[in-house]
Amino acid sequence: MPSDSSPPSLPRSRPRPTGGTPAGLIVLAWLWVAAPLAYGVYELVQKARQLFTG
Amino acid sequence: MSPPLAPPGWSRWLVPPAALSVHLAIGQAYAWSVFKPPLESALHLDGTQSALPFQLAIVMLGLSAAFGGTLVERNGPRWAMTVALVCFSSGFLISALGAQTKQYWLIVLGYGFVGGIGLGIGYISPVSTLIKWFPDRPGMATGIAIMGFGGGALIASPWSAQMLASFGSDHSGIALAFLVHGLTYAVFMTLGVLLVRVPRPQEPAETGPSAADGVQVSARSAVRTPQFWCLWVVLCANVTAGIGILEKAAPMITDFFADSSTPVSASAAAGFVALLSAANMAGRIGWSSASDRIGRKNIYRLYLGVGALMYLLIALFGDSAKPLFVLCALVILSFYGGGFATVPAYLKDLFGTYQVGAIHGRLLTAWSTAGVLGPLIVNWIADRQEAAGKHGPALYGLSFAIMIGLLVVGFAANELVRPVHARHHVSAPREAADAQRQQPA
Numbered sequence: 001m002p003s004d005s006s007p008p009s010l011p012r013s014r015p016r017p018t019g020g021t022p023a024g025l026i027v028l029a030w031l032w033v034a035a036p037l038a039y040g041v042y043e044l045v046q047k048a049r050q051l052f053t054g
Numbered sequence: 055m056s057p058p059l060a061p062p063g064w065s066r067w068l069v070p071p072a073a074l075s076v077h078l079a080i081g082q083a084y085a086w087s088v089f090k091p092p093l094e095s096a097l098h099l100d101g102t103q104s105a106l107p108f109q110l111a112i113v114m115l116g117l118s119a120a121f122g123g124t125l126v127e128r129n130g131p132r133w134a135m136t137v138a139l140v141c142f143s144s145g146f147l148i149s150a151l152g153a154q155t156k157q158y159w160l161i162v163l164g165y166g167f168v169g170g171i172g173l174g175i176g177y178i179s180p181v182s183t184l185i186k187w188f189p190d191r192p193g194m195a196t197g198i199a200i201m202g203f204g205g206g207a208l209i210a211s212p213w214s215a216q217m218l219a220s221f222g223s224d225h226s227g228i229a230l231a232f233l234v235h236g237l238t239y240a241v242f243m244t245l246g247v248l249l250v251r252v253p254r255p256q257e258p259a260e261t262g263p264s265a266a267d268g269v270q271v272s273a274r275s276a277v278r279t280p281q282f283w284c285l286w287v288v289l290c291a292n293v294t295a296g297i298g299i300l301e302k303a304a305p306m307i308t309d310f311f312a313d314s315s316t317p318v319s320a321s322a323a324a325g326f327v328a329l330l331s332a333a334n335m336a337g338r339i340g341w342s343s344a345s346d347r348i349g350r351k352n353i354y355r356l357y358l359g360v361g362a363l364m365y366l367l368i369a370l371f372g373d374s375a376k377p378l379f380v381l382c383a384l385v386i387l388s389f390y391g392g393g394f395a396t397v398p399a400y401l402k403d404l405f406g407t408y409q410v411g412a413i414h415g416r417l418l419t420a421w422s423t424a425g426v427l428g429p430l431i432v433n434w435i436a437d438r439q440e441a442a443g444k445h446g447p448a449l450y451g452l453s454f455a456i457m458i459g460l461l462v463v464g465f466a467a468n469e470l471v472r473p474v475h476a477r478h479h480v481s482a483p484r485e486a487a488d489a490q491r492q493q494p495a
Contacts, residue, residue, distance in 0.1 A: 020062075020063035020064075021063060021064055021065035021068060025068065026065055026067050026068055029068055029071035029072070029245065029249060030067075030071050032071060032075065032242075032245050033071045033074040033075055033078055033202070033245075036078065036209045036242075037074075037078060037202075037205050037208075037209065039209060039212075039213075040205055040208030040209035040210075040211075040212070041205075041208060041332075043208065043211070043212040044208050044328050044331060044332055045332075047324060047325055047328035048325050048328040048329045048332060049325060050321040050322055050324055050325030050328075051322050051323075051325030051326045051328075051329055051380070052322075052325070053322075053325075
């Protein structure tokens, strides 16, 4: 079932339900794609500045 | 291969990065121009020859998306992403061999044909899955993925240029660059293959309506409906209008202000092109997400109606104020990106989620058509006007008038879109049988 986060009712010390998604995996997955995209956007901004300075 | 079903508790927020890992990779296609000058000098090619791999790749993108869509629906997103990974990366590896041995036909075959199949299958691979995971926000979900296709060129362009500067622009340097591209993209796309999951059919999403509650139309039936062809015209018109600016952005802004007190330098024109890329990417996520709130038909009214108005403003007053010219061009490019990103959600609204990926694949033939039509209109007219002794903004006046006409036609086609007639709907037992067949044994 699609879910936005872990069930809020579970206490922190309790084991995660089988098949649940560790938050670290979500962060890692987003960093995997965000890091190169950030590099591309940075390079783009550097180039776009030439419109106002060139 | 059975579609990978998500275990209970699987977060849907893992699916967008899975989709992005594929789209950010295959979006490299728009950065092919980086390889053109080195290839031309290393293998003694002219400009037309060096463009061949890219052109063939775009043709293969359209063909494989159109004809492979049903296979993608049947085998699921993991199969599709694996095919995309293997084809796209192999394309680079074959090209590396071609560059090293100075066999240009291998580069055309590798990057253009094999890699192009990877582009088409990869482009449609996450669409259906994202819509199923985010029935409450389909525009945002597909907007994220399709933004990745725009973002891919932003990453690849400087990255490839730096690699060529390090390895050298001779045939060995190009071969090494192709090799590194192929291996890196294979690793990068693996994330998508590993993470993508489809939601369990019997357990609809917590938020929003169940996909199974609405209209469901098969891909075979969809192409027989007027709604499909109205959307085809809408997409074709919107993409052609965007390409009308994109194709000649740098010479266009230079020509418009050539006789003014503040002419545009080559570096400023390059900055303008970069800004257009940013608008294209922002439009994909921004406008597509907005369509979840204001509706798909309304957002296309905006793309096509306001897009025509922007073209009119450029044609009438563009040469009198640089900020106005830049602003109008940015808005047009944001609509261009938005049009690409919103169309899967529009298809889902009309035809349901049953085979939306396959229907989207068939609709992308509008993109291929516009890819030929847009540059043809702008370049041919500009060349003819130049031959007739015209210069400056006068080179583009007729092109802009044609773009406005196309956008008006697209606007009218959008107005003709109505809910799909019940005779095209898929019966519930058949859909259930298909869903059952896709369950792993």
